[in-house]
Amino acid sequence: MPIRAIEPNRIYRQIASQIAELVRQGEFHTGERLPAERDLAHRLGVSRSSLREALIALEIEGIVEVRSGSGVYVLDRTESKASFVLPATTVGPFDIIRARSCLETEIAITAVRVATDQQINQIESRLQVLRLCVVGEPQLIDADHDFHRSIAEASGNGAYILLLDTLWEHRTAPLYYKLENHFQSSKVWKCAMQEHERIFAAIAARDEAEAAQAVQDHMRNAEERLAANFEQ
Numbered sequence: 001m002p003i004r005a006i007e008p009n010r011i012y013r014q015i016a017s018q019i020a021e022l023v024r025q026g027e028f029h030t031g032e033r034l035p036a037e038r039d040l041a042h043r044l045g046v047s048r049s050s051l052r053e054a055l056i057a058l059e060i061e062g063i064v065e066v067r068s069g070s071g072v073y074v075l076d077r078t079e080s081k082a083s084f085v086l087p088a089t090t091v092g093p094f095d096i097i098r099a100r101s102c103l104e105t106e107i108a109i110t111a112v113r114v115a116t117d118q119q120i121n122q123i124e125s126r127l128q129v130l131r132l133c134v135v136g137e138p139q140l141i142d143a144d145h146d147f148h149r150s151i152a153e154a155s156g157n158g159a160y161i162l163l164l165d166t167l168w169e170h171r172t173a174p175l176y177y178k179l180e181n182h183f184q185s186s187k188v189w190k191c192a193m194q195e196h197e198r199i200f201a202a203i204a205a206r207d208e209a210e211a212a213q214a215v216q217d218h219m220r221n222a223e224e225r226l227a228a229n230f231e232q
Contacts, residue, residue, distance in 0.1 A: 016054040030075065034072040049223075053179070055230075090173060104151070111203055112207065115154035115155070115203065123147070135184055135189045148164060195221060198217075199215055
């Protein structure tokens with residue numbers, strides 16, 4: 001038998017496995033609403049963000065259904081249409097956002113210092129494409145990526161571009177995408193666009209402090225948007 005590398009198990013994956021086992025044992029029955037997130041997180045002794053990721057993983061795998069405004073309900077596994085199981089090493093959305101906050105703050109500061117006028121015009125051009133996108137269009141995510149990537153390109157650091165692209169691959173993976181779709185709306189996107197406008201304005205004005213703060217506020221707000229309550 002060949003030796004295989006041991007894969008680290010994400011915290012949210014451990015939580016998902018425990019909830020799935022409770023469902024199999026009959027602790028939670030088909031059609032039953034799971035306890036409120038706050039209560040369930042307390043019972044499991046985990047953070048709400050880790051629990052949120054676990055619930056989305058279970059939804060992707062067809063074990064539960066997340067009904068925004070109502071809660072999380074157990075599905076009948078015999079009727080599950082889940083086509084795959086998430087790899088245990090899938091990075092959670094909140095880790096992605098926090099990593100992007102650190103990376104893109106440095107990217108923005110560097111871009112302010114070294115970007116040419118032509119590169120700043122390119123950032124604005126990418127922003128203009130983003131302005132024309134609406135929620136639900138497939139090209140929105142690509143346009144969003146292009147905007148952030150143009151800032152990394154303006155930094156002149158190829159490693160920043162590589163790291164950003166790697167994080168973006170996870171940002172468009174099923175776990176992140178499924179969670180985001182529960183809260184994406186025209187109103188939410190309008191707020192996100194205002195944050196993009198602020199980031200560009202700070203870079204164009206060559207204001208390092210404001211550029212850094214604008215990126216950090218954007219990422220913090222993105223995290224808060226994904227952490228909104230499923231229940232009303």
